[in-house]
Amino acid sequence: MNCLFCRIIAGEIPSAKVYEDEYVLAFRDIDPQAPVHVLVIPKKHADSVLDAEPEMLVRMTEAAKKIASDEGLAEKGFRLVINTGEEGGQSVKHLHMHLLGGRSMQWPPG
Numbered sequence: 001m002n003c004l005f006c007r008i009i010a011g012e013i014p015s016a017k018v019y020e021d022e023y024v025l026a027f028r029d030i031d032p033q034a035p036v037h038v039l040v041i042p043k044k045h046a047d048s049v050l051d052a053e054p055e056m057l058v059r060m061t062e063a064a065k066k067i068a069s070d071e072g073l074a075e076k077g078f079r080l081v082i083n084t085g086e087e088g089g090q091s092v093k094h095l096h097m098h099l100l101g102g103r104s105m106q107w108p109p110g
Contacts (some may be wrong), residue, residue: 005041005094018070023056024063026099035102036071036078040064046095048084056095064099073101 007013008027015027018038029037040063042056049057061080068078078101083089 003045003094004092005039005096006045009041009043019063019067021059021063023059026063026067029098033098034079034100034105036073036100038064038067038071038099040067040097040099042095047093048090048095049082050084052095060095060097064097067099068101071101073099077101077105079105 004013008015009025015025017025017027019026019040023043024040025043026038026040029039040060042052042060044053044056046052046056064080065074068074078099081098081100082096083091083098
């Protein structure tokens with residue numbers, strides 16, 4: 001298994017888990033870009049959002065809402081980002097959502 005996130009799901013690589021259910025795993029990013037930076041991934045592999053089943057995105061979003069609430073971000077706001085492809089900034093070829101918060105977010109992102 002070459003996929004980094006599949007190896008994390010399998011427990012071969014440790015992670016700082018913040019949420020897990022039957023379909024989704026979420027853990028803290030090792031290179032955080034905000035005070036709260038959590039990666040939300042489906043347990044079933046999909047290379048990107050282009051390969052995702054709609055239910056994957058629903059479950060990831062529901063998990064992100066719960067995590068945002070648990071992390072105290074629901075009142076002030078947060079950002080959800082899904083990078084897709086090389087030019088879109090996707091560095092791991094496993095669908096994942098970045099949950100970022102705990103500071104003011106700027107647009108365009110920088």
